[in-house]
Amino acid sequence: MHSIQARVLTAAAVVALPLALPATAWASSTSSSSGWTTYQGSLDPVTANKVTGSGHAMIQLSGDQAKVTVKASGLAGGASPHAMHIHIDGNGTCPKPSEAKDHNGHSSTNVADAMKDYGMIGTSLTTSGDNSAKSALAVKRFPSGSSVDYSRTMTVSSKVADNIKSGKAVIVVHGVDYNGNGKYDNVLGASELDKSLPAEATDPALCGALAASQMSSMPNGGAATGDGATQAQGPDTGLVAGGGALALLGAAAGGYALRRRSAGAR
Numbered sequence: 001m002h003s004i005q006a007r008v009l010t011a012a013a014v015v016a017l018p019l020a021l022p023a024t025a026w027a028s029s030t031s032s033s034s035g036w037t038t039y040q041g042s043l044d045p046v047t048a049n050k051v052t053g054s055g056h057a058m059i060q061l062s063g064d065q066a067k068v069t070v071k072a073s074g075l076a077g078g079a080s081p082h083a084m085h086i087h088i089d090g091n092g093t094c095p096k097p098s099e100a101k102d103h104n105g106h107s108s109t110n111v112a113d114a115m116k117d118y119g120m121i122g123t124s125l126t127t128s129g130d131n132s133a134k135s136a137l138a139v140k141r142f143p144s145g146s147s148v149d150y151s152r153t154m155t156v157s158s159k160v161a162d163n164i165k166s167g168k169a170v171i172v173v174h175g176v177d178y179n180g181n182g183k184y185d186n187v188l189g190a191s192e193l194d195k196s197l198p199a200e201a202t203d204p205a206l207c208g209a210l211a212a213s214q215m216s217s218m219p220n221g222g223a224a225t226g227d228g229a230t231q232a233q234g235p236d237t238g239l240v241a242g243g244g245a246l247a248l249l250g251a252a253a254g255g256y257a258l259r260r261r262s263a264g265a266r
Contacts, residue, residue, distance in 0.1 A: 035062045038215060039164055041171065041208035043072055048100035048109045049176040051075075051205045055148065057171040058218050059086075059210060061164055064157070068125060069218055070150040072206055076177035077146035080184055081139040082205065083124070083174045084150070088163035090119025092170060094207035103199060104189035108178060110203050112192050118170035118207065122160040125150065125171075132157075148173065164210060173206040 043055035055072025068086075075082055095114035100107045121133045126141040131154045135141065143150055156164075163169040178200055179187045188199035 088122035
């Protein structure tokens with residue numbers, strides 16, 4: 001597989017970003033007798049990236065256990081993977097259209113542009129196996145196609161749980177089709193995460209801040225994708241994020257570094 005699209009599918013893509021979206025005005029949190037508290041948020045399009053899709057996310061949290069549900073539609077279709085993450089330690093918001101910058105002659109928003117808004121990756125919403133930040137690029141274990149119908153119960157770190165409870169957690173879905181040609185290409189240049197990948201593969205598509213909710217179900221019903229397993233031991237991707245998972249590499253560098261996993265680790 002020599003095409004850009006093939007590399008996207010077999011290598012790895014992404015980090016995720018979002019639209020300036022203040023925490024949705026859900027009512028105060030409600031804990032059930034079983035100890036689960038519900039948090040929800042609308043997933044709005046990052047319009048600077050020519051996205052018109054939409055979605056909704058819900059997390060039911062009890063200690064370090066999280067029942068995560070994501071439903072979305074109107075995404076880039078085809079075989080395109082859509083990496084999804086819970087971002088933490090930022091401002092708990094999504095990027096505004098006014099924050100878009102010039103990328104290859106086009107006004108758009110990439111992952112680095114919006115990092116201050118939603119922060120770094122805390123949890124990877126994979127369909128199976130490891131769900132830590134180490135699996136941020138495990139493309140084969142993220143949903144593909146124009147819609148997402150995802151549900152999985154997983155273990156999250158105490159930091160992720162604290163961000164969810166404090167209103168600083170943001171859900172981001174990646175992968176855009178800026179020029180509407182049905183595939184990831186180089187219209188926006190190379191990804192800042194991996195120069196061998198097109199920016200379309202890693203740019204944020206949908207973004208939504210989570211807030212406590214009195215509702216215990218999705219507005220339009222639940223989802224059913226994923227194996228329901230809890231966190232496994234390690235990622236199965238050929239690329240891993242350098243510096244402990246998609247962390248910004250110093251103010252001077254203002255970017256990211258990715259390294260290939262050694263052949264012996266495969």
